[in-house]
Amino acid sequence: MDAVLKNLPYLLGGFLTNLQLAAFALGGGISLGALVGLGRISKRPWVYYPVTLYVNFLRNIPLILVIFWFFFVMPILVGKTMDPFVSAAVSFVVFEATYFGEIFRAGFQSISKDLVSAAYSTGLTYRQTAAYILVPIAVKRMLPSLITQSIITFQDTSLAYVIGLQEMVRRTTIVDSLEVRSVQLYTFVAILFFVICFVGSRISLHYEEKSRKAKVL
Protein backbone atom coordinates (compact mmCIF):
# COMPACT_ATOMS: atom_id res chain seq x y z
CA MET A 1 0.00 0.00 0.00
CA ASP A 2 3.04 2.30 0.15
CA ALA A 3 2.60 3.76 -3.34
CA VAL A 4 -1.08 4.45 -2.70
CA LEU A 5 -0.57 6.02 0.73
CA LYS A 6 2.31 8.19 -0.43
CA ASN A 7 0.26 9.61 -3.28
CA LEU A 8 -3.13 9.55 -1.58
CA PRO A 9 -3.88 13.31 -1.63
CA TYR A 10 -2.89 13.49 -5.29
CA LEU A 11 -5.06 10.48 -6.22
CA LEU A 12 -8.04 11.65 -4.19
CA GLY A 13 -7.67 15.06 -5.79
CA GLY A 14 -8.23 13.26 -9.07
CA PHE A 15 -11.22 11.48 -7.63
CA LEU A 16 -12.68 14.85 -6.69
CA THR A 17 -12.47 15.78 -10.38
CA ASN A 18 -14.48 12.63 -11.21
CA LEU A 19 -17.10 13.67 -8.69
CA GLN A 20 -17.25 17.22 -10.01
CA LEU A 21 -17.53 16.02 -13.58
CA ALA A 22 -20.28 13.58 -12.56
CA ALA A 23 -22.13 16.40 -10.81
CA PHE A 24 -22.19 18.47 -14.00
CA ALA A 25 -22.95 15.46 -16.17
CA LEU A 26 -25.89 14.42 -13.99
CA GLY A 27 -27.27 17.90 -13.28
CA GLY A 28 -27.11 18.88 -16.93
CA GLY A 29 -27.86 15.46 -18.37
CA ILE A 30 -30.99 14.88 -16.30
CA SER A 31 -32.37 18.41 -16.83
CA LEU A 32 -31.71 18.29 -20.57
CA GLY A 33 -32.91 14.69 -20.59
CA ALA A 34 -36.30 15.72 -19.22
CA LEU A 35 -36.65 18.20 -22.09
CA VAL A 36 -35.43 15.59 -24.59
CA GLY A 37 -38.05 13.16 -23.24
CA LEU A 38 -40.77 15.80 -23.73
CA GLY A 39 -39.51 16.35 -27.26
CA ARG A 40 -39.68 12.63 -27.96
CA ILE A 41 -43.40 12.52 -27.11
CA SER A 42 -44.18 15.82 -28.82
CA LYS A 43 -46.87 15.84 -31.49
CA ARG A 44 -45.17 18.74 -33.23
CA PRO A 45 -43.06 17.36 -36.08
CA TRP A 46 -40.54 20.22 -35.93
CA VAL A 47 -39.83 19.29 -32.32
CA TYR A 48 -40.12 15.51 -32.58
CA TYR A 49 -37.90 14.85 -35.62
CA PRO A 50 -34.84 16.94 -34.70
CA VAL A 51 -34.90 15.60 -31.12
CA THR A 52 -35.30 12.02 -32.35
CA LEU A 53 -32.43 12.46 -34.80
CA TYR A 54 -30.22 13.84 -32.01
CA VAL A 55 -31.08 10.96 -29.67
CA ASN A 56 -30.63 8.21 -32.26
CA PHE A 57 -27.40 9.70 -33.55
CA LEU A 58 -25.66 10.03 -30.18
CA ARG A 59 -26.91 6.74 -28.78
CA ASN A 60 -25.16 4.97 -31.65
CA ILE A 61 -21.80 6.59 -31.10
CA PRO A 62 -19.26 5.51 -28.46
CA LEU A 63 -18.95 8.04 -25.65
CA ILE A 64 -15.19 8.20 -26.07
CA LEU A 65 -15.68 9.48 -29.61
CA VAL A 66 -18.05 12.18 -28.39
CA ILE A 67 -15.46 13.27 -25.83
CA PHE A 68 -12.77 13.45 -28.53
CA TRP A 69 -15.08 15.19 -30.93
CA PHE A 70 -15.95 18.01 -28.55
CA PHE A 71 -12.34 18.39 -27.49
CA PHE A 72 -11.00 18.69 -31.02
CA VAL A 73 -13.90 20.16 -32.92
CA MET A 74 -15.29 22.68 -30.43
CA PRO A 75 -12.14 24.85 -30.48
CA ILE A 76 -12.49 25.09 -34.26
CA LEU A 77 -16.16 26.09 -33.95
CA VAL A 78 -15.74 28.40 -30.95
CA GLY A 79 -12.37 29.78 -31.98
CA LYS A 80 -10.40 29.16 -28.82
CA THR A 81 -8.88 26.18 -27.04
CA MET A 82 -11.07 24.56 -24.48
CA ASP A 83 -10.28 23.54 -20.95
CA PRO A 84 -10.45 19.70 -20.80
CA PHE A 85 -12.89 19.85 -17.88
CA VAL A 86 -15.31 22.18 -19.69
CA SER A 87 -15.03 20.14 -22.85
CA ALA A 88 -15.62 16.88 -20.98
CA ALA A 89 -18.57 18.34 -19.05
CA VAL A 90 -20.24 19.51 -22.28
CA SER A 91 -19.67 16.09 -23.91
CA PHE A 92 -21.18 14.28 -20.96
CA VAL A 93 -24.24 16.50 -20.71
CA VAL A 94 -24.97 16.21 -24.43
CA PHE A 95 -24.34 12.45 -24.46
CA GLU A 96 -26.07 11.44 -21.21
CA ALA A 97 -29.13 13.60 -21.98
CA THR A 98 -30.00 11.16 -24.76
CA TYR A 99 -30.00 8.21 -22.34
CA PHE A 100 -31.85 10.10 -19.62
CA GLY A 101 -34.19 11.37 -22.34
CA GLU A 102 -35.23 7.84 -23.26
CA ILE A 103 -35.82 7.01 -19.59
CA PHE A 104 -38.02 10.10 -19.25
CA ARG A 105 -39.86 9.20 -22.46
CA ALA A 106 -40.77 5.80 -21.02
CA GLY A 107 -41.92 7.54 -17.82
CA PHE A 108 -44.07 10.05 -19.73
CA GLN A 109 -45.62 7.29 -21.81
CA SER A 110 -46.74 5.52 -18.64
CA ILE A 111 -48.94 8.54 -17.79
CA SER A 112 -52.51 8.27 -19.07
CA LYS A 113 -53.78 10.72 -21.67
CA ASP A 114 -56.75 11.55 -19.46
CA LEU A 115 -54.51 12.54 -16.56
CA VAL A 116 -52.91 15.13 -18.83
CA SER A 117 -56.37 16.20 -20.02
CA ALA A 118 -57.43 16.59 -16.40
CA ALA A 119 -54.51 18.94 -15.79
CA TYR A 120 -55.34 20.97 -18.91
CA SER A 121 -59.02 21.08 -17.98
CA THR A 122 -58.16 23.00 -14.80
CA GLY A 123 -56.48 25.66 -16.94
CA LEU A 124 -52.86 24.55 -16.46
CA THR A 125 -50.62 25.38 -19.44
CA TYR A 126 -48.34 22.90 -21.21
CA ARG A 127 -45.32 24.15 -19.26
CA GLN A 128 -47.11 23.95 -15.92
CA THR A 129 -48.40 20.47 -16.74
CA ALA A 130 -44.88 19.36 -17.66
CA ALA A 131 -43.32 20.91 -14.56
CA TYR A 132 -45.86 19.86 -11.93
CA ILE A 133 -47.37 16.68 -13.35
CA LEU A 134 -45.35 14.97 -16.09
CA VAL A 135 -41.78 15.35 -14.86
CA PRO A 136 -42.42 14.59 -11.15
CA ILE A 137 -44.46 11.48 -11.96
CA ALA A 138 -41.87 10.27 -14.48
CA VAL A 139 -39.03 10.81 -11.97
CA LYS A 140 -40.86 8.81 -9.30
CA ARG A 141 -41.78 5.97 -11.61
CA MET A 142 -38.37 5.79 -13.30
CA LEU A 143 -36.23 6.37 -10.21
CA PRO A 144 -34.44 2.97 -10.34
CA SER A 145 -33.52 3.47 -14.01
CA LEU A 146 -32.42 7.03 -13.35
CA ILE A 147 -30.13 5.88 -10.53
CA THR A 148 -28.69 3.06 -12.64
CA GLN A 149 -27.92 5.45 -15.50
CA SER A 150 -26.38 7.87 -12.99
CA ILE A 151 -24.03 5.14 -11.77
CA ILE A 152 -23.00 4.36 -15.35
CA THR A 153 -22.40 8.07 -15.94
CA PHE A 154 -20.23 8.25 -12.86
CA GLN A 155 -18.11 5.30 -14.01
CA ASP A 156 -17.79 6.81 -17.45
CA THR A 157 -16.28 10.04 -16.12
CA SER A 158 -12.95 8.17 -16.02
CA LEU A 159 -13.03 8.15 -19.84
CA ALA A 160 -12.19 11.85 -19.75
CA TYR A 161 -8.57 10.83 -19.17
CA VAL A 162 -8.26 10.49 -22.97
CA ILE A 163 -8.27 14.27 -23.36
CA GLY A 164 -5.78 14.72 -20.55
CA LEU A 165 -8.21 15.60 -17.78
CA GLN A 166 -6.51 15.13 -14.41
CA GLU A 167 -9.08 12.74 -13.03
CA MET A 168 -8.22 9.72 -10.92
CA VAL A 169 -7.42 7.18 -13.64
CA ARG A 170 -5.21 9.71 -15.39
CA ARG A 171 -3.37 10.48 -12.16
CA THR A 172 -3.01 6.78 -11.41
CA THR A 173 -1.21 6.23 -14.71
CA ILE A 174 1.10 9.13 -13.83
CA VAL A 175 1.82 7.75 -10.35
CA ASP A 176 2.31 4.26 -11.78
CA SER A 177 4.86 5.47 -14.30
CA LEU A 178 6.92 6.85 -11.42
CA GLU A 179 6.35 4.19 -8.76
CA VAL A 180 5.79 1.10 -10.92
CA ARG A 181 3.19 -0.41 -8.56
CA SER A 182 0.48 -1.20 -11.08
CA VAL A 183 -1.37 -3.91 -9.14
CA GLN A 184 -1.90 -2.02 -5.91
CA LEU A 185 -2.59 1.30 -7.61
CA TYR A 186 -5.21 0.03 -10.01
CA THR A 187 -6.75 -2.21 -7.34
CA PHE A 188 -7.17 0.84 -5.13
CA VAL A 189 -8.85 2.80 -7.93
CA ALA A 190 -11.12 -0.14 -8.70
CA ILE A 191 -12.17 -0.48 -5.05
CA LEU A 192 -12.94 3.22 -4.77
CA PHE A 193 -15.19 3.12 -7.85
CA PHE A 194 -16.75 -0.13 -6.70
CA VAL A 195 -17.69 1.22 -3.27
CA ILE A 196 -19.38 4.34 -4.64
CA CYS A 197 -21.26 2.47 -7.37
CA PHE A 198 -22.24 -0.44 -5.15
CA VAL A 199 -23.75 1.92 -2.59
CA GLY A 200 -25.56 3.65 -5.44
CA SER A 201 -27.06 0.43 -6.79
CA ARG A 202 -28.19 -0.55 -3.28
CA ILE A 203 -29.98 2.79 -2.99
CA SER A 204 -31.64 2.13 -6.33
CA LEU A 205 -32.75 -1.31 -5.17
CA HIS A 206 -34.13 0.18 -1.98
CA TYR A 207 -36.31 2.62 -3.92
CA GLU A 208 -37.47 -0.13 -6.25
CA GLU A 209 -38.65 -2.18 -3.27
CA LYS A 210 -40.23 0.82 -1.63
CA SER A 211 -42.23 1.91 -4.65
CA ARG A 212 -43.32 -1.68 -5.26
CA LYS A 213 -44.61 -1.98 -1.72
CA ALA A 214 -46.23 1.44 -1.52
CA LYS A 215 -47.92 1.15 -4.94
CA VAL A 216 -48.48 4.87 -4.67
CA LEU A 217 -47.90 5.40 -8.37
Add this chain to the structure above:
Amino acid sequence: MIEIKNVSKWFGEFQVLADVNEVVQRGQKVVICGPSGSGKSTLLRCINGLEPYQKGEIIVDGVSLSDPKTNLYKLREKLGMVFQRFELYPHMTVLRNITLAPMKVRKKSRQEAEKKAMELLDRVGIPDKAGAYPANLSGGQQQRVAIARALAMEPACMMFDEPTSALDPEMIQEVLEVMIGLAKEGMTMLVVTHEMGFAREVADEIIFMDAGRIIERGRGDEFFKNPKSQRTKDFLGQILK
Protein backbone atom coordinates in the same frame (compact mmCIF):
# COMPACT_ATOMS: atom_id res chain seq x y z
CA MET B 1 -73.24 29.49 -22.38
CA ILE B 2 -72.24 26.71 -24.84
CA GLU B 3 -73.27 26.70 -28.49
CA ILE B 4 -72.41 23.77 -30.73
CA LYS B 5 -73.12 24.38 -34.41
CA ASN B 6 -72.93 21.63 -37.05
CA VAL B 7 -69.83 20.07 -35.52
CA SER B 8 -68.28 17.12 -37.32
CA LYS B 9 -65.14 15.26 -36.44
CA TRP B 10 -63.23 12.40 -38.02
CA PHE B 11 -60.55 10.08 -36.67
CA GLY B 12 -58.94 9.32 -40.03
CA GLU B 13 -61.72 7.83 -42.15
CA PHE B 14 -64.00 7.20 -39.20
CA GLN B 15 -66.57 9.87 -38.44
CA VAL B 16 -67.02 10.26 -34.67
CA LEU B 17 -69.25 13.34 -34.69
CA ALA B 18 -71.75 14.14 -37.43
CA ASP B 19 -73.47 17.52 -37.60
CA VAL B 20 -73.96 17.91 -33.88
CA ASN B 21 -76.06 20.90 -32.83
CA GLU B 22 -76.77 21.85 -29.25
CA VAL B 23 -77.24 24.90 -27.08
CA VAL B 24 -76.69 24.81 -23.33
CA GLN B 25 -78.03 27.84 -21.51
CA ARG B 26 -76.56 29.08 -18.27
CA GLY B 27 -77.94 27.04 -15.39
CA GLN B 28 -79.20 24.28 -17.66
CA LYS B 29 -78.46 20.62 -16.99
CA VAL B 30 -78.03 18.44 -20.04
CA VAL B 31 -77.57 14.69 -19.85
CA ILE B 32 -76.03 12.86 -22.81
CA CYS B 33 -76.54 9.12 -23.12
CA GLY B 34 -75.93 6.56 -25.80
CA PRO B 35 -74.00 3.37 -26.51
CA SER B 36 -70.22 3.35 -26.21
CA GLY B 37 -68.44 4.74 -29.23
CA SER B 38 -71.32 7.07 -30.02
CA GLY B 39 -69.16 10.18 -29.62
CA LYS B 40 -70.40 11.42 -26.23
CA SER B 41 -66.99 11.70 -24.59
CA THR B 42 -65.44 13.08 -27.76
CA LEU B 43 -68.04 15.84 -27.78
CA LEU B 44 -67.08 16.87 -24.23
CA ARG B 45 -63.39 16.80 -25.16
CA CYS B 46 -64.11 19.03 -28.18
CA ILE B 47 -65.99 21.57 -26.05
CA ASN B 48 -62.97 21.77 -23.76
CA GLY B 49 -60.55 22.17 -26.66
CA LEU B 50 -58.83 18.92 -25.77
CA GLU B 51 -59.62 17.51 -29.22
CA PRO B 52 -59.86 19.37 -32.50
CA TYR B 53 -62.90 19.11 -34.76
CA GLN B 54 -62.87 19.51 -38.52
CA LYS B 55 -66.22 21.16 -39.28
CA GLY B 56 -68.65 23.49 -37.58
CA GLU B 57 -68.17 25.77 -34.61
CA ILE B 58 -68.24 25.62 -30.83
CA ILE B 59 -68.76 28.84 -28.89
CA VAL B 60 -68.21 28.92 -25.13
CA ASP B 61 -69.28 32.06 -23.29
CA GLY B 62 -69.15 34.06 -26.52
CA VAL B 63 -65.68 32.81 -27.47
CA SER B 64 -65.27 30.62 -30.55
CA LEU B 65 -62.96 27.61 -30.26
CA SER B 66 -62.40 27.67 -34.02
CA ASP B 67 -60.74 31.08 -33.78
CA PRO B 68 -56.97 30.49 -33.81
CA LYS B 69 -56.56 33.54 -31.55
CA THR B 70 -58.60 31.94 -28.78
CA ASN B 71 -56.53 31.14 -25.70
CA LEU B 72 -57.62 27.59 -24.94
CA TYR B 73 -55.99 27.67 -21.50
CA LYS B 74 -58.08 30.67 -20.48
CA LEU B 75 -61.21 29.07 -21.89
CA ARG B 76 -60.69 25.82 -19.97
CA GLU B 77 -60.71 27.72 -16.68
CA LYS B 78 -64.43 28.28 -17.26
CA LEU B 79 -65.14 24.60 -17.83
CA GLY B 80 -64.60 22.08 -15.05
CA MET B 81 -64.22 18.50 -16.13
CA VAL B 82 -64.58 15.20 -14.29
CA PHE B 83 -63.32 11.97 -15.85
CA GLN B 84 -64.42 8.37 -15.70
CA ARG B 85 -61.22 7.20 -14.02
CA PHE B 86 -60.87 10.21 -11.66
CA GLU B 87 -57.38 11.12 -12.94
CA LEU B 88 -56.12 12.59 -9.67
CA TYR B 89 -52.42 13.46 -9.60
CA PRO B 90 -51.00 10.35 -7.91
CA HIS B 91 -47.89 12.07 -6.50
CA MET B 92 -49.79 14.80 -4.66
CA THR B 93 -51.97 14.81 -1.59
CA VAL B 94 -55.69 15.46 -1.95
CA LEU B 95 -55.18 19.04 -0.78
CA ARG B 96 -52.38 19.65 -3.32
CA ASN B 97 -54.52 18.15 -6.08
CA ILE B 98 -57.15 20.78 -5.39
CA THR B 99 -54.90 23.79 -4.76
CA LEU B 100 -52.49 23.31 -7.69
CA ALA B 101 -54.49 25.09 -10.40
CA PRO B 102 -55.82 27.93 -8.20
CA MET B 103 -52.24 28.64 -7.07
CA LYS B 104 -50.50 28.29 -10.43
CA VAL B 105 -53.18 29.53 -12.81
CA ARG B 106 -55.05 32.03 -10.63
CA LYS B 107 -51.95 32.95 -8.61
CA LYS B 108 -53.83 32.60 -5.34
CA SER B 109 -51.80 32.43 -2.15
CA ARG B 110 -51.37 29.00 -0.59
CA GLN B 111 -53.41 30.09 2.40
CA GLU B 112 -56.31 31.29 0.31
CA ALA B 113 -56.23 28.22 -1.97
CA GLU B 114 -56.13 25.82 0.98
CA LYS B 115 -59.01 27.56 2.72
CA LYS B 116 -61.14 27.21 -0.40
CA ALA B 117 -60.00 23.59 -0.86
CA MET B 118 -61.06 22.71 2.68
CA GLU B 119 -64.48 24.27 2.07
CA LEU B 120 -64.84 22.15 -1.05
CA LEU B 121 -63.71 18.97 0.70
CA ASP B 122 -66.28 19.73 3.37
CA ARG B 123 -68.91 20.08 0.71
CA VAL B 124 -68.07 16.73 -0.93
CA GLY B 125 -68.03 15.14 2.51
CA ILE B 126 -64.38 14.12 3.01
CA PRO B 127 -62.57 16.94 4.88
CA ASP B 128 -60.59 14.34 6.85
CA LYS B 129 -58.85 13.12 3.67
CA ALA B 130 -57.01 16.36 2.88
CA GLY B 131 -53.60 14.89 3.70
CA ALA B 132 -54.14 11.50 2.07
CA TYR B 133 -52.76 10.36 -1.28
CA PRO B 134 -55.22 9.32 -4.01
CA ALA B 135 -54.06 5.68 -3.90
CA ASN B 136 -55.34 5.44 -0.32
CA LEU B 137 -58.88 6.56 -1.16
CA SER B 138 -61.83 4.53 -2.42
CA GLY B 139 -63.08 5.16 -5.95
CA GLY B 140 -66.03 7.15 -4.71
CA GLN B 141 -63.79 9.33 -2.55
CA GLN B 142 -61.37 9.87 -5.44
CA GLN B 143 -64.17 10.98 -7.70
CA ARG B 144 -65.44 13.42 -5.08
CA VAL B 145 -61.93 14.87 -4.82
CA ALA B 146 -61.89 15.17 -8.62
CA ILE B 147 -65.14 17.14 -8.44
CA ALA B 148 -63.67 19.38 -5.73
CA ARG B 149 -60.55 19.91 -7.87
CA ALA B 150 -62.66 21.04 -10.81
CA LEU B 151 -64.83 23.29 -8.60
CA ALA B 152 -61.75 24.98 -7.12
CA MET B 153 -61.35 26.93 -10.36
CA GLU B 154 -64.92 28.24 -9.95
CA PRO B 155 -66.01 27.13 -13.41
CA ALA B 156 -69.16 28.43 -15.07
CA CYS B 157 -70.00 24.94 -16.31
CA MET B 158 -69.15 21.44 -15.11
CA MET B 159 -68.74 18.59 -17.56
CA PHE B 160 -68.85 14.98 -16.38
CA ASP B 161 -67.63 12.11 -18.54
CA GLU B 162 -69.26 8.94 -17.20
CA PRO B 163 -68.38 9.89 -13.62
CA THR B 164 -69.84 6.76 -12.05
CA SER B 165 -69.06 4.01 -14.59
CA ALA B 166 -65.74 3.04 -12.99
CA LEU B 167 -67.24 2.86 -9.51
CA ASP B 168 -68.45 -0.07 -7.44
CA PRO B 169 -72.24 0.04 -7.07
CA GLU B 170 -72.20 1.07 -3.41
CA MET B 171 -70.11 4.15 -4.23
CA ILE B 172 -72.20 5.46 -7.09
CA GLN B 173 -74.75 7.11 -4.80
CA GLU B 174 -72.23 9.19 -2.87
CA VAL B 175 -70.95 10.72 -6.11
CA LEU B 176 -74.43 11.25 -7.53
CA GLU B 177 -75.48 13.03 -4.34
CA VAL B 178 -72.66 15.54 -4.77
CA MET B 179 -73.71 16.07 -8.38
CA ILE B 180 -77.36 16.51 -7.47
CA GLY B 181 -76.31 19.06 -4.85
CA LEU B 182 -74.41 21.00 -7.51
CA ALA B 183 -77.40 20.89 -9.85
CA LYS B 184 -79.68 22.26 -7.14
CA GLU B 185 -77.31 25.17 -6.57
CA GLY B 186 -77.82 26.15 -10.19
CA MET B 187 -74.57 24.96 -11.76
CA THR B 188 -74.61 24.59 -15.54
CA MET B 189 -73.93 20.91 -16.18
CA LEU B 190 -73.21 18.68 -19.13
CA VAL B 191 -73.22 15.07 -18.01
CA VAL B 192 -72.43 11.94 -19.99
CA THR B 193 -73.98 9.13 -17.97
CA HIS B 194 -76.18 6.08 -18.02
CA GLU B 195 -77.57 6.82 -14.56
CA MET B 196 -81.15 7.32 -15.66
CA GLY B 197 -82.37 8.01 -12.14
CA PHE B 198 -80.03 10.99 -12.04
CA ALA B 199 -81.13 12.09 -15.50
CA ARG B 200 -84.79 11.93 -14.48
CA GLU B 201 -84.16 13.94 -11.34
CA VAL B 202 -82.00 16.79 -12.61
CA ALA B 203 -81.91 16.94 -16.40
CA ASP B 204 -83.58 19.83 -18.22
CA GLU B 205 -82.80 18.01 -21.40
CA ILE B 206 -81.70 14.50 -22.28
CA ILE B 207 -79.84 13.82 -25.50
CA PHE B 208 -79.49 10.40 -27.04
CA MET B 209 -76.48 9.95 -29.31
CA ASP B 210 -75.61 7.11 -31.64
CA ALA B 211 -72.84 6.87 -34.24
CA GLY B 212 -71.83 10.49 -33.73
CA ARG B 213 -75.32 11.90 -34.25
CA ILE B 214 -77.91 13.29 -31.89
CA ILE B 215 -80.81 10.91 -32.55
CA GLU B 216 -83.28 12.27 -30.08
CA ARG B 217 -83.67 14.92 -27.41
CA GLY B 218 -86.35 15.47 -24.85
CA ARG B 219 -87.25 16.57 -21.36
CA GLY B 220 -87.02 14.11 -18.49
CA ASP B 221 -90.18 12.01 -18.25
CA GLU B 222 -91.27 12.59 -21.80
CA PHE B 223 -87.95 11.18 -23.03
CA PHE B 224 -88.35 7.98 -21.04
CA LYS B 225 -92.07 7.44 -21.63
CA ASN B 226 -92.36 8.24 -25.30
CA PRO B 227 -89.06 7.85 -27.08
CA LYS B 228 -89.67 8.64 -30.73
CA SER B 229 -87.00 6.62 -32.50
CA GLN B 230 -86.69 2.86 -32.43
CA ARG B 231 -82.95 3.18 -31.70
CA THR B 232 -83.69 5.12 -28.51
CA LYS B 233 -86.34 2.62 -27.47
CA ASP B 234 -83.91 -0.28 -27.89
CA PHE B 235 -81.23 1.53 -25.92
CA LEU B 236 -83.55 2.53 -23.08
CA GLY B 237 -84.95 -0.99 -23.05
CA GLN B 238 -81.45 -2.30 -22.45
CA ILE B 239 -80.36 0.05 -19.72
CA LEU B 240 -83.66 0.31 -17.85
CA LYS B 241 -84.06 -3.46 -17.56
